[in-house]
Amino acid sequence: MGYDFTSIEAKWQSLWESERTFNVTEDPSLPKYFNVSMYPYPSGDLHMGHLRNYTYVDLLTRYRKMQGFNVLSPMGWDSFGLPAENAAISTGVHPREFTERQIVRMKGQLRRLGAVYDWDREVAVHTPDYYRWDQWLFLKLYERGLAYKKEAPVNWCPKDATVLANEQVVDGACERCATPVERRDLSQWFFKITEYGDRLLEDLAELDEWPDRVRTMQENWIGRSEGCRFSMNVAGTDHSFDVFTTRPDTTFGMTFAVLAPEHPLVEELISGSDVEAEARAYIKAAQRASELERISDGDKSGIFIGHHAINPVNGVEVPLFIADYVLMGYGTGAIMAVPGEDQRDWDFAKRYGLDIIPTVQRPEGWEGEAYPGDGVMINSGFLNGMTKEESIPAAIAWFEERGIGHGTIQFRLHDWLISRQRYWGCPIPMINCSKCGLVPVPESDLPVIHPDVEDYAPKGQSPLAAVASFVNVDCPKCGGPATRETDTMDTFVDSSWYYLRYCDARNDDAIFDPEKVRYWMPVDQYVGGVEHAVLHLLYARFITKVLYDMGMVPVDEPFSRLFTQGMLVKDGAKMSKSKGNVVNPDAYYDRYGADAIRLFELFMGPPTDDAVWSDNGVEGTYRFLDRIWRMGTGEVGTLEDRAENESDREVLADAHRTLKKVTEDIDRFAFNTAVAALMEFSNTLNAYLRSGGRRQTFAEVFDLVTLMLSPMAPHMTHELWELGGHDGILAAERWPAWDPELVKRDVVTMVVQVNGKVRDRLEVDADISASDAETLALGLEKIQSWLEGKDVRKVIARPPNLVNIVVG
């Protein structure tokens, strides 16, 4: 039944491979198009949600190639990570073996989709060929002072004695044994991304082909705020602490101050005091809660710790609290609280019966609680009478003159913690020597290959620490006994530069040849899920900027155009392996073929939106393809050799209008409407053939259809192209141009409204004048009856589409 997609698809897939149709080299005579989909984690089978992404990217590869671009579309594997390690822990199978099996499966499914890549450039980050350059990159960052070590907390399960990823912590407890998770400090490696905070923020402005919401998310994530940092003394003690505020102008309104529960001063202040027990219990509870839980709680809780802080501007002593709504990780971990102008402080003050002193004049009729807006300063000593704009610098100057504070810029962005106490990741190329301290592994000794281990279970340090032959080395500097770093790198390090490796994937002598990178970079189109809007994309931007500063890459932003696709939903939830609602494509390949699946993925809705999976939908796109097939093979209607008539001219004009729409729709990523336009035209063509078509016209029109459809349904169209007597590879043909003369319409439908309601329509010349349109409209019989007994007050003519008659 229907066309034989199984053999047709296999035939052309083999041909693209044997002809190396999509393998490319740098060719300065052609415009380049670097087309990248976010590489997948090799989790096992591809499901329909994955195919959505790969169908979009493949469509673009083929479309841009037909437009004459030298298109590089590579593929790779994010093949380090937790799932393979977990599988190893439970089954004992080496993560490498597990991972490489999955890669083979997924490659097969990509091939079956007809997705084409330059496989010569395939990368898999778990191979030493790749990760030695992760290590090289680490050494370069270390040289530049961008990699450093410091103490940082990890999630620690005391029962299993292991470090847990955030993902393995459920409700503050270990996912396996339900033991409450503790925090434990370990010495860990960081990348100094904060040094690039300003550039990462400013350069967002250049990324005008990124979705606004991704840029907004990155901006919020970086979180630059200007403000003031000043010091406060604790009354009756030698202690002081710094606070950060964006509103130094409101300092006179401070009625209490708050320290984060983890603030180092807290221990000293509560030790031996009346509130010690209560405070310790509070701190413990706060530590257990995740940051999100702490900030989500509507009720702001805290504890007065029996001390007062002295407001430097007026000497007033205000009560000092610990409260979990203040986070140690942001600013100084301490705040002055001004309930009059800050809603969080207002809520806290209300709950604990604290004073509220307004310092900004409220606007007339203000009925809110805290007032964050602008106004004239009141109750504020030397700031009285100023506006916000004047009083902020005045307050900062006041602090600076007295040496107790200064203006400063605070980022929310933290440095990037890259240490992982895991096996299945890239070893950090550092050595600890008791004499020389931290010593980098010499470049000539790379890669540091991680050895096979007996037991993959984490034990508070990486399983690598159990391998004596790996750990014990001679110090590269002094030759004395030393030990290796046993942590591995965050897998986000691998994915921060893989697109650069695509430019020169087989280079054994360098991370890449800068000349090849100069040709291909930046990535012209990057396609992936919006869940990567912040972390991956921010890290990739950071690493690119570092390499730019090193003179290795010619651009300081890696991705000129970003497209974030929606997720595929089934049964009310995102399609994913963990949700158990994946639809495996294999059965659909067997029943409808890859082209029908591709077309449905394109057709089901706007690519940016979430889409709902429907089994019947593939049936629909299959029917459409089968009809095209039957038209192309002469099974529909009849063809005549005759002179061209009006219906022939009309179907040709329609084909050109469709071509215009499909081209414009693909350009704006409206793939769903591009498919709809082709379906609409196929209905037209069907009717044309059934009433007897002209052979020559049909051949011309059908070639256009075949070309237009080819990036979407590349197998069937290739077969039709061949059957139509064409030689050569369809994918290498040129995308056709529409004829502007044919596309023009002479006659259009004009609607006539009375008071905004459509009352009649008529055909008019496309170039009708406003006054002719008005006259025609007023003369219509139906319109006359609507006007009877009423005054025509106004006529709005928008020729040639609309006339609106306003009556009263």
Added chain:
RNA sequence: GCCCGGGUGGCGUAACGGGUAGCCGCGGAGGUCUUAAACACCUCUGCCCGAGAGGGCGUGUGGGUUCGAGUCCCACCCCGGGCACCA
């Protein structure tokens, strides 16, 4: 709690700069072909009233701006996603 999206037929959707709401597909109804079925093809398919002609209503709810609002503004309700009470 905050931020960002989004609510259009039975369903997925279309309407690109305020100008014909519902293109295309799914599903459904009726028909042609067939011994029959499948396939294919044709017609109809937002809701209500009406035999029909036609009319009224209609894009989450309530207001507003406008000759004209799915589209812009205000308030609210619901759904989804993200998160960082960022001082």
